Amino acid sequence: MAKCFALMGWSLPVIESMQKLNKPFVVVSFPDFESYAKENNIPFVSYQFDEWSDASNSLDLKDKLDAYGVDVAVPLFEETVEWAGALNSLYRDDPKVLNRAFLFRNKAMMKRKALIGGLRVGLFEEVYSKEGVLNFMNRLNQANLQVDGEEDSWVHIKPFASAGTVGHRLLRSKQDVEEKCEVEDFPCLAESHLAGKEFSCEAFIHGGKIRFMNITEYVKLGYSNFIPEGNYLHTKRDRIMKEMQKLVDLFGIQYGMIHPEWFLTEDDELSFGEVACRIPGGHILELCGQAYGFDALAAFVCCHDPELTEEELNELLPPLDARPSTFYGNVMIYPHKNLISKLIIPEELKEEPYFLDHNLIPPLTNQKVNSREGFGNHFGTVNFKGDDPDRMTELLLHYENVDFYH
Amino acid sequence: MQEGVISISNLESFDELFESYKSATVLTRGEKAQKILGQLDAWCNTIEGIQQIYERIPAMDQAGILKDTPWENPSRLVPQLVNGTYKSGHPNSTYELLSELRMLALARGKIEASESMKEEAESYLQEALVLNLEFVFNEPQEETRLLMSEHELKKVHSLFGFVSEQIQLSKVKAALVEELELICEQRPVVTEKQRRIIALVKEKIELDPNDPADTALLAFQRSIYRPTSGTVDKTFAEYGEYLNGLKETQLETEAEQISESMLSYGLVSTYHATLLLFLVKEKKYDLVAKCLALDEAGVVRFNEHQEFVCSIIADVIHPYNAQCIYGLSKTLENGVLSRTAVRAGLHNLLTISLHPKVEERIIKSVGSSTSAVSPKQYLIGALLRILGQPLGVGQGNNPTCQSARGISMWSQHAPAKLIHMVHSAAVHDDLSFRFEGSEIKYSESALGLVQKLDHQLDAVSVTLVPMLDKIYNEMMRRASGRGEDPHKWVNPGLYGQWIQIGFASAYDYLSNAIVDFDGFLRVFYGMCHPEYNGGHRLVYPNPVGIFITTAKGEMLGFHAISLLRVEKDPKGEERAYFLNPNNEGRQNWGQGITPSVYGNGEIHGESSLPIHQFAARIYAFHYNNLDAASKMDKIPQSEVDTVKELAKESWGKSYIWLEFKKQW
Structure with missing residues (x-):
C-alpha cells in the first residue's frame, strides 16, 4: 500500500473520503487554503502551482512531500496534471509518466496519438489565428463538397489545455468565426463537428487493465448527464469497453482513472473526442458513486497506487459487470436573463417523484449575470433519481429550458 | 398523485440525503445540508408536507442540521426576526421553518428539553404567530407581496397553519x-x-x-357572537322565533344594543339581519332606524326614503350577508342614497340577471356558498358596503391598487357611475371605457397585471377588478412611449375628468433620473398644503404614486394611493390623510416613517403621515397647472430640504439625481 498520497488540489469531498478510508494523505494546494487546513487538522503543503522556477518545481515539491513519506501523487484538477505526472515520474523512476501527463494536457497531441493508434477521430488541426480557423473551415467545406448557398461545416475550437468545456466554442459559419473568435483564443485546436450521441467513460485502471468502467450519458453537453447509461447505449457497452482498453493500451496508462469523451454516430461508429485524467466535471463521480453505491472519489485516489492489492481493489470498486437499476442524473442551471432578482423553484419540480435535491440559492437583489464564455459558471445543480432512463432524459431536457431565475 | 401528499420516492430521497448527511464529516456537511434543504423546501407547500418535516425534526436536530447556523441555539432566537427571515427566501426561509418546527418539538417534548425551555419555546411560538398573522391568514402585506414568491407564501402559510393548530395563544392577548x-x-x-x-x-x-x-x-x-342580551345561547333562527314574543320596549332594547355593538367595531352579527328583517316585516319603522344605528341626518334621510330602503333590506339582506347593514346605514348618513341616480341604479340592479361567469367569481369570493343568499344579493350587499364605506375598499392579496383606488374614488364622487359599471359588468361580464376618443373593451384587451385573482375580496371587486385591471393596462400600453409617465393620461382616462390636467413626476423619463426634486416638492406643497396654497382644501382625491420602501428605507417598488386631505391633526401638526388600498395598519417605511390608521385624526379607513414624511415618499401626483407657478416660491427652502434629505437617503439611492431646474 502507498505510504502516503499527495492530493494535488483542494477538494473537501476528496479529503473527506480519504479521512473515512483512513489512508494517509497530504493535500497540496495554494496558500489560501492553509489556515482552513490547519483549523481542521488536514495535513497540508502549500504550493504555488502557477509558478515554475528555480525555487518552484517538482524537485522542490518532492522535497517538501518527502517529509510526509509521499509515494503517490494524485491530480484532482486539470491544472495539477503535470505536477502529479512529474512527481509520479520521480516516484516510479519512469520519465514517460511525465510525458504522458503532457499528452493529457494537449488536446491536439492526444488526438494525434489516438489517430496513430487507430481510433476514429474527427478532422483536427492546430490553429494560430482567425485566418487559420477560416482556412480550416474552407478545407472542411471543400471536403464536404459544399455548393454555393449551402451552410458551412461546423467547427469547434478548444484551448489546448483547459478542463472540459471551458473556452469551448462552436462556430457554425464564417460569420461566427469573425464574431466569436477572440485574439486570446489562439493558438488552439480546431476540429470538425462530430454528430451523434455524446457520452463519457470513467475507467478506473490498475496495472494497465480497466477494473471498473462507468458510462455517463450526456443529455446535453455542459448541461445535463445521467448514470448509468441508458438502455440503447448499454447495448454498445462491450464495444465501448474494447475501444476503451485500446485507448488505455495506446496511451500506456498503468494507474489512475481516465475520463474520455466519445461520440456514437448515427451510422454506429465510435469516435474519440478527448480524454482527461483528473476528476471529471458535471458532478459525474458523485452521480457515479450514488448509482453504483461506492465511494468513487476514494476509488479514484486509490487506483493511482501501484501497490494496491487485488483485495483492496475488489473492496473499493463495483464489479465490472454491475448494472444499477436506479439512474441518477443532474442538470446544471444557468439563468436565462441578464438581470435576475428571484429564484423560483417551479411547482412541477416539487411534485416530480424523480426530484432528489438542488443547491440553488436566490440571487442578490437585481444581480447581473456574467456573460458566459463558452460553458461554465452554472448557478447550481438539480439532481434527479429514478428507474426509467427515458423519463430521466425527458426530464433533463425539459429542465435545461426551465427558467429558475427571474 | 394525490394533491398535497409527498410521493414515496421523495420521502425515500430524503432518507438517502439524510443518510449521506449523517455520514459526512464537518468538511462537506454544509453542502449536504443544503441538498436536504432543497428537498425539504419542495415539501413545504402543504400542511401534510410540514407534518412530514415535523416528524423528522428530532432526528435532524440530533444530527445537528442547525449546528453552526444562526439558528443553532433555540434560547437565543428572537421572534421579531422571524418575519424578515422568511422574506429573504430559500435557503434561509427553510432553515427558519426547521427552527420553528424544532421549537414546536421542544415545546411538545418531542425533543427532550427542560421545563423552562419548553415554556420558552411555547412563548416563542405564540409570539411568532401573532407577529405573522399575515402568514397565518395568507393575507400578505404590500412589502411581503413584493418580496416573496408564490411558493414562499404557500410555504409560510402551511407552516403557520400547522403551528397555529398545535399551540395556544394565551400569552399574546394584548x-x-x-x-x-x-x-x-x-x-x-x-x-x-x-x-x-x-x-x-x-x-x-x-x-x-x-x-x-x-x-x-x-x-x-x-360583537359577533352575542351582540345583545336576547341573543345569548341562541342561533339566529332561534332568535327570530324569540323576537315574535317580545314587547315593543324589549324590541327597542334589542335594537339599541345591537346597533351599539355594530358601531363599536363596525362588525355586524347574523342576529342583526334577523332583527332588521323582523322589524321591516312588522313595519316598525322607528325601530328600523334605531336598528340601523343612524345619526340624526341618517334618520331624516331614512324617513324620506323609507319605502325604498325597506325594500332594499327585504330584497338584499340575509343573516349570511349581514355585514352590508353597516354599509347601508352609512349610505344613509353620507347622503349617497339621497341621490336620485343612485336609487335608480340600485333599483335597476335588483332586476338584472347576472352573467354566469360573474356569479362564479362571486361564489368563489364568498367561500362557502349557500343557497340562502344569491350572488346578486351578495353583489348588491357589497355595493352598499362600498357606497357606505368608500375608504374601506381594499385590493386584497392582489397587485391591483389602481383598481381598488378607482372603486373608492367613484364610490365617493361618482357613485351612480360606479353602480352603472357594476350593472354592465355583472350582466355582460364585460366593460368598456372611453380613452382619448376611442373605446377600450375588457373582452378585447390583452393581459392585465393580475394573472390569478385572489378572491378574498368583496363581490363588487371580484366583479369589476379583473376588468378594470385589463383596461388600465391597455390604457397604459396606449399611453406609453410618449417620453413621460403614462399615468399623466391614464389617471384622468380611468378615474374621470375631474383629475387635474397638471401632472408632476419626480422621475424624468428622458434622462432616466430624478430631476428638479425641489421644484417637484414646491408644486406638491403648493397643491395641497393649506399654509402655502391659500388655505384651500382638496376637492377631489388626488391619485398619487408613492415609492414603497422597506423598514430600512430601501426601495421596494411602486404603489398607488389617493391623497384625500391635508389638515392639522389634533396635536396641531400638518398631516396628509390618504387612502391606502392595501388596508394595512402596521406599516413601516423606514426612517421612522410609519403611517398610522387611528389616533391622529383619521376618519375610519384613512392612513396618515406628517406632511413632510408623506412628501418624502411620493413620485407623482396631479395638480392645477394654471395655479402652480404662483405658489411655488412661497415654500421655505428649509421645508424642501428636510423632505429631500429623507428622500435621498431612502429610495433616492436607487436613482441618479439631477439638480437643474425644470419648467413646471
Whole structure:
C-alpha cells in the first residue's frame, strides 16, 4: 500500500473520503487554503502551482512531500496534471509518466496519438489565428463538397489545455468565426463537428487493465448527464469497453482513472473526442458513486497506487459487470436573463417523484449575470433519481429550458 | 398523485440525503445540508408536507442540521426576526421553518428539553404567530407581496397553519387586541380577517370575564357572537322565533344594543339581519332606524326614503350577508342614497340577471356558498358596503391598487357611475371605457397585471377588478412611449375628468433620473398644503404614486394611493390623510416613517403621515397647472430640504439625481 498520497488540489469531498478510508494523505494546494487546513487538522503543503522556477518545481515539491513519506501523487484538477505526472515520474523512476501527463494536457497531441493508434477521430488541426480557423473551415467545406448557398461545416475550437468545456466554442459559419473568435483564443485546436450521441467513460485502471468502467450519458453537453447509461447505449457497452482498453493500451496508462469523451454516430461508429485524467466535471463521480453505491472519489485516489492489492481493489470498486437499476442524473442551471432578482423553484419540480435535491440559492437583489464564455459558471445543480432512463432524459431536457431565475 | 401528499420516492430521497448527511464529516456537511434543504423546501407547500418535516425534526436536530447556523441555539432566537427571515427566501426561509418546527418539538417534548425551555419555546411560538398573522391568514402585506414568491407564501402559510393548530395563544392577548383594533379602526369593507382572528381567539383562549386583560377580547367576541342580551345561547333562527314574543320596549332594547355593538367595531352579527328583517316585516319603522344605528341626518334621510330602503333590506339582506347593514346605514348618513341616480341604479340592479361567469367569481369570493343568499344579493350587499364605506375598499392579496383606488374614488364622487359599471359588468361580464376618443373593451384587451385573482375580496371587486385591471393596462400600453409617465393620461382616462390636467413626476423619463426634486416638492406643497396654497382644501382625491420602501428605507417598488386631505391633526401638526388600498395598519417605511390608521385624526379607513414624511415618499401626483407657478416660491427652502434629505437617503439611492431646474 502507498505510504502516503499527495492530493494535488483542494477538494473537501476528496479529503473527506480519504479521512473515512483512513489512508494517509497530504493535500497540496495554494496558500489560501492553509489556515482552513490547519483549523481542521488536514495535513497540508502549500504550493504555488502557477509558478515554475528555480525555487518552484517538482524537485522542490518532492522535497517538501518527502517529509510526509509521499509515494503517490494524485491530480484532482486539470491544472495539477503535470505536477502529479512529474512527481509520479520521480516516484516510479519512469520519465514517460511525465510525458504522458503532457499528452493529457494537449488536446491536439492526444488526438494525434489516438489517430496513430487507430481510433476514429474527427478532422483536427492546430490553429494560430482567425485566418487559420477560416482556412480550416474552407478545407472542411471543400471536403464536404459544399455548393454555393449551402451552410458551412461546423467547427469547434478548444484551448489546448483547459478542463472540459471551458473556452469551448462552436462556430457554425464564417460569420461566427469573425464574431466569436477572440485574439486570446489562439493558438488552439480546431476540429470538425462530430454528430451523434455524446457520452463519457470513467475507467478506473490498475496495472494497465480497466477494473471498473462507468458510462455517463450526456443529455446535453455542459448541461445535463445521467448514470448509468441508458438502455440503447448499454447495448454498445462491450464495444465501448474494447475501444476503451485500446485507448488505455495506446496511451500506456498503468494507474489512475481516465475520463474520455466519445461520440456514437448515427451510422454506429465510435469516435474519440478527448480524454482527461483528473476528476471529471458535471458532478459525474458523485452521480457515479450514488448509482453504483461506492465511494468513487476514494476509488479514484486509490487506483493511482501501484501497490494496491487485488483485495483492496475488489473492496473499493463495483464489479465490472454491475448494472444499477436506479439512474441518477443532474442538470446544471444557468439563468436565462441578464438581470435576475428571484429564484423560483417551479411547482412541477416539487411534485416530480424523480426530484432528489438542488443547491440553488436566490440571487442578490437585481444581480447581473456574467456573460458566459463558452460553458461554465452554472448557478447550481438539480439532481434527479429514478428507474426509467427515458423519463430521466425527458426530464433533463425539459429542465435545461426551465427558467429558475427571474 | 394525490394533491398535497409527498410521493414515496421523495420521502425515500430524503432518507438517502439524510443518510449521506449523517455520514459526512464537518468538511462537506454544509453542502449536504443544503441538498436536504432543497428537498425539504419542495415539501413545504402543504400542511401534510410540514407534518412530514415535523416528524423528522428530532432526528435532524440530533444530527445537528442547525449546528453552526444562526439558528443553532433555540434560547437565543428572537421572534421579531422571524418575519424578515422568511422574506429573504430559500435557503434561509427553510432553515427558519426547521427552527420553528424544532421549537414546536421542544415545546411538545418531542425533543427532550427542560421545563423552562419548553415554556420558552411555547412563548416563542405564540409570539411568532401573532407577529405573522399575515402568514397565518395568507393575507400578505404590500412589502411581503413584493418580496416573496408564490411558493414562499404557500410555504409560510402551511407552516403557520400547522403551528397555529398545535399551540395556544394565551400569552399574546394584548398583541391580539392591538391587531384587532388596527384592523377594525379602518372599517374595511371585507371583514373576514378580523372575524378569523376573533374566531381563532375563541377557539384558542379560555377568556375570563373577571380578568380586565380579557375584556377587550370578549368585547370583540360579543360583537359577533352575542351582540345583545336576547341573543345569548341562541342561533339566529332561534332568535327570530324569540323576537315574535317580545314587547315593543324589549324590541327597542334589542335594537339599541345591537346597533351599539355594530358601531363599536363596525362588525355586524347574523342576529342583526334577523332583527332588521323582523322589524321591516312588522313595519316598525322607528325601530328600523334605531336598528340601523343612524345619526340624526341618517334618520331624516331614512324617513324620506323609507319605502325604498325597506325594500332594499327585504330584497338584499340575509343573516349570511349581514355585514352590508353597516354599509347601508352609512349610505344613509353620507347622503349617497339621497341621490336620485343612485336609487335608480340600485333599483335597476335588483332586476338584472347576472352573467354566469360573474356569479362564479362571486361564489368563489364568498367561500362557502349557500343557497340562502344569491350572488346578486351578495353583489348588491357589497355595493352598499362600498357606497357606505368608500375608504374601506381594499385590493386584497392582489397587485391591483389602481383598481381598488378607482372603486373608492367613484364610490365617493361618482357613485351612480360606479353602480352603472357594476350593472354592465355583472350582466355582460364585460366593460368598456372611453380613452382619448376611442373605446377600450375588457373582452378585447390583452393581459392585465393580475394573472390569478385572489378572491378574498368583496363581490363588487371580484366583479369589476379583473376588468378594470385589463383596461388600465391597455390604457397604459396606449399611453406609453410618449417620453413621460403614462399615468399623466391614464389617471384622468380611468378615474374621470375631474383629475387635474397638471401632472408632476419626480422621475424624468428622458434622462432616466430624478430631476428638479425641489421644484417637484414646491408644486406638491403648493397643491395641497393649506399654509402655502391659500388655505384651500382638496376637492377631489388626488391619485398619487408613492415609492414603497422597506423598514430600512430601501426601495421596494411602486404603489398607488389617493391623497384625500391635508389638515392639522389634533396635536396641531400638518398631516396628509390618504387612502391606502392595501388596508394595512402596521406599516413601516423606514426612517421612522410609519403611517398610522387611528389616533391622529383619521376618519375610519384613512392612513396618515406628517406632511413632510408623506412628501418624502411620493413620485407623482396631479395638480392645477394654471395655479402652480404662483405658489411655488412661497415654500421655505428649509421645508424642501428636510423632505429631500429623507428622500435621498431612502429610495433616492436607487436613482441618479439631477439638480437643474425644470419648467413646471
